Each structure stands twice: as C-alpha cells, then as structure tokens.
Amino acid sequence: MSGAYLYAAARTPFGRFNGALAGTRPDDLAAAALTGLLAKAPGLDHAAIGDVVWGNANGAGEDNRNVGRMAVLLAGLPVSVPATTVNRLCGSSLDAAIIASRTLESGDADVVVAGGVESMTRAPWVLPKPNRAYPARDVTAVSTTLGWRLVNPAMPKEWTVSLGESNELLREKFSISRERQDEFAVRSHRLAAAAWDDGFYDDMVLPTEDLARDEGIRPGTDPAKLAALKPSFRPDGTITAGNASPLSDGASAVLLGTGAAAGRIGLAPVARVAGRGVHAVEPRMFGFAPVEAAEKALRRAGIGWDDVGAVELNEAFAVQSLACVDAWGVDPEIVNTRGGAIALGHPLGASGGRLLGTLAKVLRERRQRWGVAAICIGVGQALAVVLENVTGEVSQG
Numbered sequence: 001m002s003g004a005y006l007y008a009a010a011r012t013p014f015g016r017f018n019g020a021l022a023g024t025r026p027d028d029l030a031a032a033a034l035t036g037l038l039a040k041a042p043g044l045d046h047a048a049i050g051d052v053v054w055g056n057a058n059g060a061g062e063d064n065r066n067v068g069r070m071a072v073l074l075a076g077l078p079v080s081v082p083a084t085t086v087n088r089l090c091g092s093s094l095d096a097a098i099i100a101s102r103t104l105e106s107g108d109a110d111v112v113v114a115g116g117v118e119s120m121t122r123a124p125w126v127l128p129k130p131n132r133a134y135p136a137r138d139v140t141a142v143s144t145t146l147g148w149r150l151v152n153p154a155m156p157k158e159w160t161v162s163l164g165e166s167n168e169l170l171r172e173k174f175s176i177s178r179e180r181q182d183e184f185a186v187r188s189h190r191l192a193a194a195a196w197d198d199g200f201y202d203d204m205v206l207p208t209e210d211l212a213r214d215e216g217i218r219p220g221t222d223p224a225k226l227a228a229l230k231p232s233f234r235p236d237g238t239i240t241a242g243n244a245s246p247l248s249d250g251a252s253a254v255l256l257g258t259g260a261a262a263g264r265i266g267l268a269p270v271a272r273v274a275g276r277g278v279h280a281v282e283p284r285m286f287g288f289a290p291v292e293a294a295e296k297a298l299r300r301a302g303i304g305w306d307d308v309g310a311v312e313l314n315e316a317f318a319v320q321s322l323a324c325v326d327a328w329g330v331d332p333e334i335v336n337t338r339g340g341a342i343a344l345g346h347p348l349g350a351s352g353g354r355l356l357g358t359l360a361k362v363l364r365e366r367r368q369r370w371g372v373a374a375i376c377i378g379v380g381q382a383l384a385v386v387l388e389n390v391t392g393e394v395s396q397g
Contacts, residue, residue: 002104002105002107002110002258002259002260003104003105003258003259003272003273004100004101004102004104004105004256004257004258004272004273005104005256005257005258005259005262005269005270005271005272005273005390006254006255006256006269006270006271006272006273006356006360006387007041007255007256007257007262007265007267007268007269007270008037008040008041008254008255008267008270009037009204009252009253009254009255009353009356009357009358009360009361010033010036010037010039010040010204010205010206010252010253010357011033011204011205011206011250011251011252011253011350011353011354011357012029012032012033012036012205012206012208012211012250012251012252012350013205013206013207013208013211013212013213013214013215013250014214014215014216014248014249014250014344014345014346014347014350014354015121015210015211015215015248015249015250015345016215016216016246016247016248016249016345017120017121017145017246017247017248017249018121019121019211019215019249020208020210020211020215021119021121021208021210021211021215021249021250022119022121022122022249023210024119024208024210024249025062025119025122026056026061026062026063026067026117026118026119026122026249026251027062027063027067027070027071027074027117028074029117029119029249029250029251030054030063030067030068030070030071030074030115030116030117030251031070031071031074031075032206032208032251033071033115033117033206033251033252033253033350033353034052034071034072034075034077034113034115034253035075035076036206036253037113037115037253037254037255038075038077038113038255040255040267041255041265041266041267042266043265043266044111044264044265044266045264046077046078046081047078047080047081048110048111048264049077049081049111049112049113050082050103050108050109050110050111050112051081051082051083051084051100051103051108051109051112051113052068052069052071052072052081052082052083052084052112052113052114052115053068053083053084053086053096053097053099053100053103053112053113053114053115054067054068054071054083054084054085054086054093054096054114054115054116054117054349055085055086055087055088055091055092055093055094055095055096055114055115055116055117055349055350055352055353056068056085056086056087056092056116056117056118056349057087057089057090057092057118057348057349058118058120058123058144058145058348058349059085059087060123060124060126060144061119061122061123061124061144062119062122063117063118063119063349066083066084066085067085067117068083068084068085069082069083069084069085071083071115071117086099087349088377088381088383089348089377089378089379089381090314090316090346090348090351090352090375090376090377090378091352091375091376091377091381091382091383092116092348092349092352093114093115093116093252093349093350093351093352093353093354094351094352094353094355094356094373094375094383094385095352095383096114096115096116096352096353097114097254097256097273097352097353097356097385098273098276098278098383098385099114100112100113100114100254100256101256101273101276104256104257104258110257110258110260110261110264111255111256111257111258111261111264111265112256112257113253113254113255113256114253114254114256114353115251115252115253115254115350115353116251116252116349116350116351116352116353117250117251117252117347117349117350118248118249118250118251118347118348118349118350119249119347120145120146120247120248120249120347120348121247121249122249123143123144123145123146124144125141125142125143125144126141126142126144126149126150127139127140127141127142128142128150145247146163146247146348147162147163147378148160148162158284159282159283159284159379159380160283161284162233163286163316163317163378164232164233164237164239164244164317165233165234165284166283166284166285166286166287167233167239167244167287167316167317167319167320168233168234168237168238168239169284169285170285170287170288170319170320170323171237171238171239171319173285173323174319174322174323174326176238176319176322176323177238178227178238178243179223179227180318180322181238181239181243181317181318181319181322182223182226182227182240182242182243182318183223184243184318184321184322184342185221185226185242185243185318185342185343186221186222186223186226188315188318188336188339188340188341188342188343188344189217189218189219189221189339189342189343190219190221191336191337191338191339191340191343192214192217192338192339192340192343192344193217193219193339193343194339195338195339196213196214196217200338200361200365201213201214201338204357204358204361214343214344214345215345216246216248216343216344216345217339217343217344218343221242225242226240226242226243229241229242232244238319239317239319243317243318243319243342244316244317244318244342245314245315245316245317245340245341245342245345245346246342246345246346247346248345248346248347249345249347250345250347250350250354251347251350251353252350252351252352252353252354252357253353254353254356254357255267256273257269268391269390270360270361270364270389270390270391271359271360271363271371271387271388271389271390271391272387272388272390273385273386273387274300274301274302274303274370274386274387274388275296275297275298275299275300275301275302275303275384275385275386276296276297276300276383276384276385276386277292277293277294277295277296277297277298277299277300277383277384277385278293278296278381278382278383278384279291279292279293279296279381279382279384280380280381280382281380281381281382282380283378283379283380284380285380286320286376286377286378286379286380286381286382287316287317287319287320287323287324287376288320288323288324288327288376289376289377289380289381289382290313290314290320290324290374290375290376290382290383290384291323291324291327291328291382292382293374293382293383293384294324294328294372294374294384296384297372297374297384297385297386298372298386300386301370301386301388303370303386305328305329305330307369307370308330308334308368308370308371308372309334309363309366309368309369309370309371310334310337310359310362310363310366310368310370310371310372311325311328311330311334311335311336311371311372311373311374312335312336312340312355312356312358312359312362312371312372312373312374313325313335313336313340313355313373313374313375314340314341314346314351314355314374314375314376315336315340315341315342315346316341316346316375316376318342320376321335321336321340324374324376337362337366338358338362351375352373352375352383355373355374355375356373356385356387359371359372359373359387360387360389363387363389364389364391364393366395367393367394367395368389368394368395369388369389369394370386370387370388370389371386371387371389372384372385372386372387373385373387
C-alpha cells in the first residue's frame with residue numbers, strides 16, 4: 001500500500017452569480033484550473049498522469065458528457081490521459097480527491113489529478129420529456145442552479161424542503177441566534193479580505209481575463225448591515241443572503257501522487273491524506289452531517305481533536321457551520337482562518353478542492369501537523385479528510 005500525498009493546488013477566482021465569470025463556460029473554467037495546476041509542476045510528463053477525477057454537481061448544461069474529460073482535452077493534455085466526473089453534489093471535488101487518494105494507495109496509479117467545477121450562472125433550465133408526443137398542456141422549465149428539481153413524488157415531502165428551510169430547522173434544533181450567524185458571516189468576510197491583502201491566495205488562485213480576486217468578498221460588511229437584511233426563507237427566520245454562501249462560478253484542482261512519485265512530479269509533497277470520512281443523515285439535517293464525517297476521518301487517521309491545528313469547513317450557511325463547530329468542541333479561532341464560502345463563494349463542484357488546497361497551506365503557515373477539511377452535502381451527506389503536514393515545518397510546542 002502506497003500513501004497518497006498532495007503536491008500542489010490551484011483554483012480560479014470564484015465569481016458571483018451573473019458576475020465576472022458569467023460568460024465563461026464550465027468546461028473552460030475546468031481547463032483553466034487544470035492548466036494552472038500543472039504549470040506548478042513543469043517537470044511532470046503529463047502522459048504520466050494515471051487519471052483525472054473531476055467533481056461537478058449539476059451537469060445539465062455545458063458541463064455534461066463528462067466535464068473532466070472535456071477539461072483534459074481543452075487543456076491540451078495527451079489524449080491518453082483518462083478522466084471521469086463524479087457527482088456528490090456540494091462534496092463532488094472533495095469526493096474526487098478521496099477517490100484519487102484511494103487510487104494511489106491501491107497502486108493503480110502514481111499520479112492523479114483531482115478537482116471540480118461549477119458555473120451556477122450557466123446552469124440551464126430543463127424541460128422534462130413528455131410521456132407522449134405533443135402534450136396538450138403547459139410544460140414548466142425547471143432551473144438546475146440549486147436544490148431539488150423534478151422531484152420523485154414518492155419522496156417524503158419533509159425531506160424535500162429547501163436548503164434554507166433545512167437550516168432554519170437546524171437553527172431551531174440547536175438554538176443558534178441570528179446574531180451569532182451574522183457575526184460568523186462578518187468574520188468570514190474580514191478574514192477572506194485579510195487573506196487576499198496578505199498575499200495568502202496569490203500563488204493559489206489563477207487570475208482570469210475577467211477576474212483577479214474572489215468576487216463575493218465584502219470587506220466593509222458589519223453586523224449592523226447584516227442585521228438589516230430580511231430573512232430569506234421564513235418571515236420570522238434568521239437565515240439571510242448575508243449569512244449564507246452565495247451562488248458562484250469557479251473551478252479548483254489538486255495534484256496528488258504517491259511518495260515515490262516526487263521525482264517524476266518534480267516537487268516535494270506538502271501534505272498526506274491521513275484519514276477520510278463519509279456520513280449520511282436525514283436529508284433536511286444535511287448541515288450537521290460533517291460532525292460525524294470528521295469524527296470518522298479522525299479515527300481513521302488515529303488522532304483526536306486535541307491534535308488538530310486547523311479546520312476548513314465549507315460554510316454553506318453560518319448556522320450549520322456554528323452547529324458543527326459547537327459539536328466538535330474545537331477552538332473557533334482555528335476554523336476557516338482565511339475566510340470561508342460565505343465570503344469566498346461556493347461553486348458546488350469546486351468547493352472541496354478549495355478546502356484541501358487552503359488547508360494544506362494553512363497547516364504550513366501555522367506550523368501545524370494535523371488539519372481537517374469537511375463539507376456538508378445536500379440530501380443529507382457530508383465528507384471529511386484529515387491532512388498531515390509533511391513539509392517538516394511543524395511547531396514542536
């Protein structure tokens with residue numbers, strides 16, 4: 001059994017819905033992330049890439065027909081480089097990295113690229129095919145941007161409530177106030193803006209022709225501004241556009257390999273995939289699923305929360321992030337120290353790759369050995385990965 005190591009990470013800036021990246025096809029975003037990632041390893045023979053595993057949640061428009069393979073071809077890689085596309089909704093690119101790590105550990109490949117893409121702006125409307133030709137009734141176009149669509153009537157109604165309503169239920173269950181949610185959101189924007197100002201993302205994010213930085217960050221956000229926003233899902237609710245992640249466009253990629261592949265890649269590894277966890281719950285409680293996913297990943301890594309020095313949690317909603325952090329009992333100050341999805345954006349299929357790349361760099365920056373990346377997933381799932389910093393830059397304290 002060979003270990004699985006992260007060698008490099010790259011992503012596009014994340015654009016707002018109908019924002020700067022609205023004119024860019026998702027397969028072009030994917031190709032850009034793939035090209036930018038491989039530019040970090042100029043000595044790597046691209047023909048040596050054993051597989052490309054790509055995440056994508058919607059797949060109903062320009063990202064159909066295996067967008068991972070489209071990215072390989074558009075990026076000009078050898079046609080001998082294979083690729084597959086996986087869909088675990090919001091966790092798709094983290095799932096891609098997990099699959100890639102298992103491929104390396106099993107010995108089926110020495111070098112694998114994982115990543116993901118989503119253009120929520122360009123997700124199309126779809127029409128269901130009629131049971132017979134020329135139906136004499138109206139047909140409704142359904143948006144594929146986010147959430148349930150074309151729901152099977154056999155599915156229990158309580159499972160198919162909106163993502164926002166699911167999180168209002170979570171807020172009720174754990175008594176998490178609007179004030180805490182808004183404060184968490186302000187922190188996300190503040191830390192994301194500081195990270196960009198400090199140059200943290202400069203070597204990770206690939207500027208495009210249309211966008212140089214993540215488009216959704218609002219440095220001037222404060223609790224008073226967020227408190228003025230109306231609830232989005234209930235008249236008396238607490239979840240608003242300000243304390244939830246926005247619809248976004250973007251792509252991310254990570255270069256993974258065995259330890260023995262360092263010479264072929266031409267880089268030293270920066271982190272080892274030490275543990276993985278997947279967990280499922282009742283669909284409407286999806287926001288809380290990362291709690292047990294992370295616990296499973298930690299057990300498989302052979303460590304506990306006391307060993308963890310950094311956490312990257314997706315931040316789909318402030319309320320679910322707070323519920324998870326509270327349940328873990330970790331110091332909130334080690335969570336999303338460089339901002340999260342509320343500020344940076346949440347292009348569904350790309351977010352997991354962002355988490356891994358950011359976590360590996362935060363571990364080096366903070367000189368910590370162990371870190372956890374976790375993400376909640378619609379329809380009641382979550383994934384988590386434990387990374388070990390292998391650069392040698394680890395505090396002994």
